[in-house]
Amino acid sequence: MRLSRYFLPVLKxxxxxxxxxxxxxxxxxxxxxxxxxxxxxxxxLGFRVLRKIENIVHEEQIRAGHIPMLMPTLQSADLxxxxxxxxxxxxxxxxxxxxxxxxxxxxxxxEELITDxxxxxxxxxxxxxxxxxxxxxxxxxxxxPRFGVMRGREFLMKDGYNFDLTKEDxxxxxxxxxxxxxxxxxxxxxxxxxxxxxxxPIGGDDTHEFLVLADTGESExxxxxxxTELKFGDxxxxxxxxxxxxxxxxxxxxxxxxxxxxxxxxxxxxxxxxRRRVARGIEVGQIFYFGTKYSEPMGATVQGPDGKAVPVxxxxxxxxxxxxxxxIIEASHDERGIIWPEGVTPFHVxxxxxxxxxxxxxxxxxxxxxxxVGKGLEPxxxxxxxxxxxKFATMDLIGLPWRITVGPxxxxxxxxxxxxxxxxxxxEMSPEAAVERVAQIxxxxxxxxx
Amino acid sequence: MRLSRYFLPVLKxxxxxxxxxxxxxxxxxxxxxxxxxxxxxxxxLGFRVLRKIENIVHEEQIRAGHIPMLMPTLQSADLxxxxxxxxxxxxxxxxxxxxxxxxxxxxxxxEELITDxxxxxxxxxxxxxxxxxxxxxxxxxxxxPRFGVMRGREFLMKDGYNFDLTKEDxxxxxxxxxxxxxxxxxxxxxxxxxxxxxxxPIGGDDTHEFLVLADTGESExxxxxxxTELKFGDxxxxxxxxxxxxxxxxxxxxxxxxxxxxxxxxxxxxxxxxRRRVARGIEVGQIFYFGTKYSEPMGATVQGPDGKAVPVxxxxxxxxxxxxxxxIIEASHDERGIIWPEGVTPFHVxxxxxxxxxxxxxxxxxxxxxxxVGKGLEPxxxxxxxxxxxKFATMDLIGLPWRITVGPxxxxxxxxxxxxxxxxxxxEMSPEAAVERVAQIxxxxxxxxx
Numbered sequence: 001m002r003l004s005r006y007f008l009p010v011l012k013x014x015x016x017x018x019x020x021x022x023x024x025x026x027x028x029x030x031x032x033x034x035x036x037x038x039x040x041x042x043x044x045l046g047f048r049v050l051r052k053i054e055n056i057v058h059e060e061q062i063r064a065g066h067i068p069m070l071m072p073t074l075q076s077a078d079l080x081x082x083x084x085x086x087x088x089x090x091x092x093x094x095x096x097x098x099x100x101x102x103x104x105x106x107x108x109x110x111e112e113l114i115t116d117x118x119x120x121x122x123x124x125x126x127x128x129x130x131x132x133x134x135x136x137x138x139x140x141x142x143x144x145p146r147f148g149v150m151r152g153r154e155f156l157m158k159d160g161y162n163f164d165l166t167k168e169d170x171x172x173x174x175x176x177x178x179x180x181x182x183x184x185x186x187x188x189x190x191x192x193x194x195x196x197x198x199x200x201p202i203g204g205d206d207t208h209e210f211l212v213l214a215d216t217g218e219s220e221x222x223x224x225x226x227x228t229e230l231k232f233g234d235x236x237x238x239x240x241x242x243x244x245x246x247x248x249x250x251x252x253x254x255x256x257x258x259x260x261x262x263x264x265x266x267x268x269x270x271x272x273x274x275r276r277r278v279a280r281g282i283e284v285g286q287i288f289y290f291g292t293k294y295s296e297p298m299g300a301t302v303q304g305p306d307g308k309a310v311p312v313x314x315x316x317x318x319x320x321x322x323x324x325x326x327x328i329i330e331a332s333h334d335e336r337g338i339i340w341p342e343g344v345t346p347f348h349v350x351x352x353x354x355x356x357x358x359x360x361x362x363x364x365x366x367x368x369x370x371x372x373v374g375k376g377l378e379p380x381x382x383x384x385x386x387x388x389x390x391k392f393a394t395m396d397l398i399g400l401p402w403r404i405t406v407g408p409x410x411x412x413x414x415x416x417x418x419x420x421x422x423x424x425x426x427x428e429m430s431p432e433a434a435v436e437r438v439a440q441i442x443x444x445x446x447x448x449x450x
Numbered sequence: 451m452r453l454s455r456y457f458l459p460v461l462k463x464x465x466x467x468x469x470x471x472x473x474x475x476x477x478x479x480x481x482x483x484x485x486x487x488x489x490x491x492x493x494x495l496g497f498r499v500l501r502k503i504e505n506i507v508h509e510e511q512i513r514a515g516h517i518p519m520l521m522p523t524l525q526s527a528d529l530x531x532x533x534x535x536x537x538x539x540x541x542x543x544x545x546x547x548x549x550x551x552x553x554x555x556x557x558x559x560x561e562e563l564i565t566d567x568x569x570x571x572x573x574x575x576x577x578x579x580x581x582x583x584x585x586x587x588x589x590x591x592x593x594x595p596r597f598g599v600m601r602g603r604e605f606l607m608k609d610g611y612n613f614d615l616t617k618e619d620x621x622x623x624x625x626x627x628x629x630x631x632x633x634x635x636x637x638x639x640x641x642x643x644x645x646x647x648x649x650x651p652i653g654g655d656d657t658h659e660f661l662v663l664a665d666t667g668e669s670e671x672x673x674x675x676x677x678t679e680l681k682f683g684d685x686x687x688x689x690x691x692x693x694x695x696x697x698x699x700x701x702x703x704x705x706x707x708x709x710x711x712x713x714x715x716x717x718x719x720x721x722x723x724x725r726r727r728v729a730r731g732i733e734v735g736q737i738f739y740f741g742t743k744y745s746e747p748m749g750a751t752v753q754g755p756d757g758k759a760v761p762v763x764x765x766x767x768x769x770x771x772x773x774x775x776x777x778i779i780e781a782s783h784d785e786r787g788i789i790w791p792e793g794v795t796p797f798h799v800x801x802x803x804x805x806x807x808x809x810x811x812x813x814x815x816x817x818x819x820x821x822x823v824g825k826g827l828e829p830x831x832x833x834x835x836x837x838x839x840x841k842f843a844t845m846d847l848i849g850l851p852w853r854i855t856v857g858p859x860x861x862x863x864x865x866x867x868x869x870x871x872x873x874x875x876x877x878e879m880s881p882e883a884a885v886e887r888v889a890q891i892x893x894x895x896x897x898x899x900x
Contacts, residue, residue: 009571036526121459
């Protein structure tokens, strides 16, 4: 993309309404614009990050054997009356009346709708196990929306639902989700720690929240510092292998890590004092096993091997897709702007022409641009006539992890500069070498999407 | 995908509520399930087609130089009061009141919101031309939703908006959209004819609707039969070349083609009688030039080269993404089911194992499956123990354009069968040759997505 033809409305001033760094930088970098309280338009740069995150989630869910579909945003109130949640849900549910005076709602979650789909189409244990998921906009009518996309009202969420014959099968689905979430967050450059949590309005027995440590987190968290040393890495997982999935769960959840809702001071104090940590965290996902809480009242049963109808065991599993954009910035920025992890950066590399209009510099930039695109990379080429300082400031603000700087002086010696946004370190090399290096850096981070 | 692990709830019975063929087949093929009146869940097979169409639209919009972003589904009523449309829009607008008693609405279109974004961030003619678009769910509270996704209430639409300094520039944007739409529909295997139309509640001077000819179309259309011989084909277009875009517009709009809203019997009768056609059509897109209709009341101005503030010239341009799924089926099916065009098929090829459990047949299918996946293709492998007739009926119903059939008898001679869904013709060949042939067929139809 050439900046001269893009829409990147960066702001010089810090908007007064933004209280936390991710909100400030998302506004300043031209990623979002508030449409109304807690509701945002995703401007082109923001949309690119959102789409990358969405695609990573899709890839990892499909890898785990989960099946993508799409449920609508608006739901009939009838199903929610059946589960008993219509009255329970309170004012955060946005209730709507259509022109025929039918009660509708903007879905805050989809347990009822997916259970209805299941009971309409599945009747035998032979069709299990089954995990369906979607990535769709949700609405929660927060009384005080704030922190930009971190606590918005309209938000994008991945929610998945498993249907299993037995509790044991459903717990394997739970473990599968935990493993796939660990992979998902790491691909986004995040360490998200699974913590024992409270089940809230979803209900259920087992639940873990995934939290990213950040000073601006809404939850107080308590953990054993050993847990932050765990890495999922590039280990191969067979998602059908129960023992393997269970082992990952044990590895990542056997150390103390809880939110304030489930914190137990006595247990915490058994950890050696130098490993006890109290911090704040941002919730970016949650997994639940809730057994037959929805299948029983809604009649979602299958015929088991013995011919008897039994309610299925279910769980639901969410990832806050739009919230992740903010969470990643909270976890990765400095005083000059955002620092995107390679997995989610809106563009792979910024290309800065120090002297737009200089024939040699222009030609070199065009050649580098074409070579990057030819390798399947997405460069953002600043081909404007802004001065060099302004170009650097914009690139730093929008946080592309790598920058290639091209100027007449370097070109005389046959070199350009490759700079890491994270470390600030620069290295001179030939244009070809710079392209090759960037391609190598991104080889493990390419997102295919669906 | 292996069918044994997929969720494909095909129905044997024709659902009573479905009046048109696309609705019937979408229900029977397990593509959709009604959630409430005019609101559908997209089951896995339907979601795959929807996503393919969405990705083709993205690819072609980006090729034309238009910039993707994403606006929210819910909007504040305030902006619609500013444009004067809040009261005009009538009961099709779903009006919502939030917990703070603020008037909101579920966006049926986005002229107001995009104009607000524009006026907040753009102030100089140097930032023009600019075309922003998004693909987002919309809501129109149809009094009698029917025909499945063809006239639903919650529907997915691509809507794009151009901002230009002059009327001439805006008309080039109009032409660019017309050209990109021709390419878009042809990639989906559709002939969509641009017809002069009425501008309706969007307003404006110039507008064309794109219509797919089908007996179930909601509009009566009148056209010169010569127009159906036009093909966009694989011509290269430079979207910056005004003369080239204008020439395409003239080629595709100079012959008579109008909906009943703009039909002129006297002009129609000047066409030689044997070329006059009266038929029905499904609207799958519309482009508008409406000048300063929104920019003037909403104050979307830029400083021109002479330093004076002028309202920008705008247009809006829509493609009915979810409706296209139905329109394609209306245009391409037979008595056994859907026949997907290669560009949008949910899976590229069906792989039918005639004797699941037979070691040789199983091994051959596994090898073919792996070879197809290795070439980046998406096969649907029916590895269930259903009898052959049932497997064929399902494949015909869901409409994959190509099928590879593997059985013990053929394997003795080293062959499998490759069958075209459209013609019904089969050809025997080695498994390797079948894989190679399928890869060749799909080479021009691969969708990359964003």
